[in-house]
Amino acid sequence: MSWRAGYSKFIEGIATAFGSILILGLAGYSYQAYYKAHVLRKMENAFAVGYSSLELAALSRHIDPASPHSDLNAVDFEDNDWMPRDEQAVIDGIVDGTIQGQYHLVTGEKGTGKTSMLLKAMRRVGGEGVAMFEAHGDPEIFRVRLGKALDFEFHEDYVGSLFSFKGPRDTTALLDIERAFNKMEKIALKRKERVGKPLVLIITGVHLVRDDEDGQDLLELIQQRAEMWAASKLVTVIFNSDDYWTLERLIWQATRLRVIPVHDVPRDTALEALGSLRSAKFNQDVPMSILEQVYDKVGGRLSFLSRVAKSDDMIKACDIICERERRWLLSQYWILGKDLDPGGEEQQDLSSAAMLLAKALIDKEAAMRKDGTYDGSLPQIPIHEARQIMTNAAWIKEHDHHNIFTINSNGMVQADSVAMQNAMREICSGEGFDEHLQATLDRLDEIESLQRTRELTLKDLKDDGEYHAVVGSGLDRKEAVVSLRARPANPPTLT
Numbered sequence: 129m130s131w132r133a134g135y136s137k138f139i140e141g142i143a144t145a146f147g148s149i150l151i152l153g154l155a156g157y158s159y160q161a162y163y164k165a166h167v168l169r170k171m172e173n174a175f176a177v178g179y180s181s182l183e184l185a186a187l188s189r190h191i192d193p194a195s196p197h198s199d200l201n202a203v204d205f206e207d208n209d210w211m212p213r214d215e216q217a218v219i220d221g222i223v224d225g226t227i228q229g230q231y232h233l234v235t236g237e238k239g240t241g242k243t244s245m246l247l248k249a250m251r252r253v254g255g256e257g258v259a260m261f262e263a264h265g266d267p268e269i270f271r272v273r274l275g276k277a278l279d280f281e282f283h284e285d286y287v288g289s290l291f292s293f294k295g296p297r298d299t300t301a302l303l304d305i306e307r308a309f310n311k312m313e314k315i316a317l318k319r320k321e322r323v324g325k326p327l328v329l330i331i332t333g334v335h336l337v338r339d340d341e342d343g344q345d346l347l348e349l350i351q352q353r354a355e356m357w358a359a360s361k362l363v364t365v366i367f368n369s370d371d372y373w374t375l376e377r378l379i380w381q382a383t384r385l386r387v388i389p390v391h392d393v394p395r396d397t398a399l400e401a402l403g404s405l406r407s408a409k410f411n412q413d414v415p416m417s418i419l420e421q422v423y424d425k426v427g428g429r430l431s432f433l434s435r436v437a438k439s440d441d442m443i444k445a446c447d448i449i450c451e452r453e454r455r456w457l458l459s460q461y462w463i464l465g466k467d468l469d470p471g472g473e474e475q476q477d478l479s480s481a482a483m484l485l486a487k488a489l490i491d492k493e494a495a496m497r498k499d500g501t502y503d504g505s506l507p508q509i510p511i512h513e514a515r516q517i518m519t520n521a522a523w524i525k526e527h528d529h530h531n532i533f534t535i536n537s538n539g540m541v542q543a544d545s546v547a548m549q550n551a552m553r554e555i556c557s558g559e560g561f562d563e564h565l566q567a568t569l570d571r572l573d574e575i576e577s578l579q580r581t582r583e584l585t586l587k588d589l590k591d592d593g594e595y596h597a598v599v600g601s602g603l604d605r606k607e608a609v610v611s612l613r614a615r616p617a618n619p620p621t622l623t
Contacts, residue, residue, distance in 0.1 A: 168315065175315060210405045211401045212397060240431075245390070261330075262333045265343065267300075278311070309353050333368065372511075429547070454555065466571050468571045470578070509542070511540065
């Protein structure tokens with residue numbers, strides 16, 4: 129009977145172990161299935177009606193502090209709707225899903241109203257089907273911001289966390305971004321079946337991604353997905369950038385990319401809108417001569433015009449803006465003249481290049497005025513000529529990033545704004561500027577020449593001392609022998 133008791137315990141142990149494994153397996157499978165569904169539900173909510181935390185932060189200047197942030201009707205763009213923009217209708221069509229089958233790059237100078245138009249378009253659809261976040265130069269931070277916008281934490285659907293296994297988060301940021309995009313595709317497929325429109329993913333500040341190997345890999349990954357999503361009409365990606373290098377990088381492999389340039393407001397539109405706003409808000413009938421002075425000082429840059437329109441003294445506000453632009457240019461790229469220290473060569477290379485290009489733009493403007501072809505628009509130089517003037521093709525990117533010059537989508541270089549053009553004109557027309565610039569260039573040439581020069585010092589060459597130096601290289605070259613002999617200190621005098 130003892131063997132029967134032992135056999136029963138053996139069967140009981142097997143059943144217990146099998147039951148434990150089965151329960152653990154079911155628990156793990158249930159955990160994984162639940163969280164996969166949970167992740168999709170969370171991401172789907174990120175594209176539901178309403179705004180994410182980042183979108184609310186961007187919209188905070190339009191929301192009444194007394195109103196709850198969840199109240200979409202509390203968003204008021206009245207302060208920014210006074211200037212009509214032709215690009216707004218196109219951006220509205222992209223964000224609401226009417227325009228499909230493409231991905232877009234909204235490009236232009238800082239302060240032209242690109243982000244404001246995107247936010248207005250989002251407000252029209254209540255944020256439904258749209259996710260928005262700002263890019264960053266560090267791929268890890270980019271990954272976190274993408275996850276926040278999509279409400280995706282990159283590890284929730286990993287069953288290995290039950291057993292403390294090493295998870296997929298221990299991989300690279302690019303792989304995490306790829307996994308987030310895979311999840312978003314599932315949401316896009318469901319939305320396509322339900323409403324027949326694509327999701328919209330807006331990435332602002334793409335110029336903040338570094339133009340290095342990591343940044344280029346990141347942009348390549350996003351562009352590959354954007355191309356595929358545009359072809360299948362699943363997701364519409366909108367890049368928003370201030371710098372030309374983003375366009376230069378994306379257009380290399382683009383087939384479905386559409387570039388939407390957003391530049392300064394045209395003169396007639398700006399003058400009419402500015403006069404109407406002053407009449408409505410301040411009950412002032414501003415003379416056209418004053419409005420024309422305003423435009424001549426700050427141009428059609430929306431951020432400048434908004435500040436001027438709300439000022440009691442518009443001309444004074446324009447002068448403050450122009451002075452700030454002048455000080456920014458001088459603080460970043462002023463030249464140091466003939467007393468330049470050798471340690472500042474690299475920075476002065478950029479500064480002298482900026483001043484050379486600024487002088488070329490001012491000279492072109494003067495020539496246009498003399499010929500009678502000047503129409504009030506900023507003078508432009510093709511980018512290849514600008515690089516030739518600067519003598520280095522890479523330097524123009526630095527100046528574009530610091531808002532000194534801008535490169536439009538047609539590859540033409542001009543001052544970043546009318547206010548910056550005025551600052552360049554004031555600096556370049558200053559007394560002694562040409563001589564100061566030439567002295568800086570001469571000093572840079574001198575420093576470069578000194579760096580290429582090597583000094584050879586021979587010691588202990590005295591009395592009958594002698595050196596033999598062999599000059600030559602390569603098997604087929606003849607060698608030359610140079611002999612150096614000490615010269616007597618007091619050579620004998622012949623009588």
